[in-house]
Amino acid sequence: MHVHAQSDRSNRDAAFALPDAPQAQQTAQEQPVADQQPSATATLSGTVVDTNGAVIQGARITVRSRSGAEAHTVATGGDGQFVFSGIPAGHYDVTATGEGMSTYTSPEVDLGPGTVRIMPAIQLRIEAASTSVTVTADSEQIAEQQVQIAVQQRVLGVVPNFYTTYDWNAPPMRAKQKFKLSLHSMFDPTAFVIIAGVAGAEQYKDVYPGFGGGWEGYGKRYGATFANHVSDQFFAHALYPSLFHQDPRYFYKGKGSVRSRAMYAMSAAVIARGDDGRWKPNYSSVLGKFTSGALSNLYFPESDRGAHLVFFNALTELGTDAVENLLEEFVLKPLTSHAPKEHDQP
Structure with a gap:
């Protein structure tokens, strides 16, 4: 009975089987990935x-290409990115440059067939010097434009705001332009009015009593304040920045958290951007303040002279710079004439 039952089931299965069923054929899409040929081109971005x-x-x-094939060139977009798509696979050299910037050349870049490669960030620095007559002339013109932009900036159209730049990538000024901007600041008509107000406040509070009272005392205070102003502008904004190749301007940040911007603004009193684009201790400003403070011993009352006068004047000036930078960062831009509405992302 058991043998007959199995035989019957086999006969039934055979009856339902489809004879000569065709075998399914693989399409090109169904072929294994390993059988497909890789693309002969590559993609490079950064x-x-x-x-x-x-x-x-x-x-x-x-x-x-190191094989001598035709070179390919593109420009970076607003996000600083570039893409080379569909370039032949091979060995390449990559160069990058920008107006007023240094030139970067990469080590050999090997792009195999079908490669999609993202390069590490390419860093360019501001060129501090030029190597040809043509570039020197262009650089001179750009530096001169920086002065022309600066002297148009005034708070409420009146108070000078010469030493703030709203272009984060502004090219460096040359020594000639640093002295020219310093002279503009020294003898701007508004400076005489502000100095008159400072001298009047010192007279009212009887600061430096050795100067005396009355018009004579006021005149001495005015002269001393003006001398401090001139020496500070000369040493901290012209002479030392030229010698140390540092930029005397405040570079407006304008982006980031309030805390980060405030810390940046205050630190800018003692940290400066060099003409090479690198940040470093602000030797120019610090040394300029102390030089100006030392010279004040020549014209302040004898009773007030000494090391304490040097340190008091120098540290007061540095503290004043920190406060002015905070105002520049958070208050003065909307009030400054000829300040751009947009600026570069730092």
Whole structure:
């Protein structure tokens, strides 16, 4: 009975089987990935930034094959990024440069067939010097433009705001322009009015009593305050910045948290951007303040002279710079004439 039952089931299964069923054929899409041929081209992308990490728009990127094939060039977009799509696989050199910026050349970049490669961020610095007559002339013109922009900036259209730049990537000024801007600041008509007010406040509070009272005392206070102003402008904003190759301007940040911007503004009193685009201790300002303070011993009352006068005047000036930077960062831009509405992302 058991043998007959199994035989019957086998006969039934055979009856329902489809004879000569065709075998399914694999399409090109169903073929294993390993059987497909890789693309003979590659993709290369990356980002270009300055020494402060800000993206650079319009930088020129060139990939040049070591085999001598035609080079390819693109410009970075508003986000500082570039992409080379569909370039032949091979060994390449990558160069990057921008107007007024240094030139970067990469080590050999190997792009195999089908490679999609993202390069590490390419960093360009501001060129401090030029190597040809043509570039020197252009650099001179750009530096001169910086002065022309600066002298138009006034708070409420009146008070000078010469030493603030709203262009984070502003090219450096040359020594000639540093002295020219310093002279503008020294003898701007508004400076005489402000100094008159400071001398009047000192007279009212009887600061430096050795100067005496009355018009004579006021005149001495006015002269001493004006001398401090001139010496500070000369040493801290012209002479030492030229000798140490540092930029005397405050670079407006304008982005980030309130705390980060406040810390940046206060630190800018003792940290400066060099003409090479790098940040470093502000030797120019600190040494300029102390030099100015030392000279004040020549014209302040004898009873007030000495090391304490030097340190008091120097530290007061540095503290004043920190406060002015805070005002620049948070208050004065909307009140400043000819200040741009937009600025570079630091």
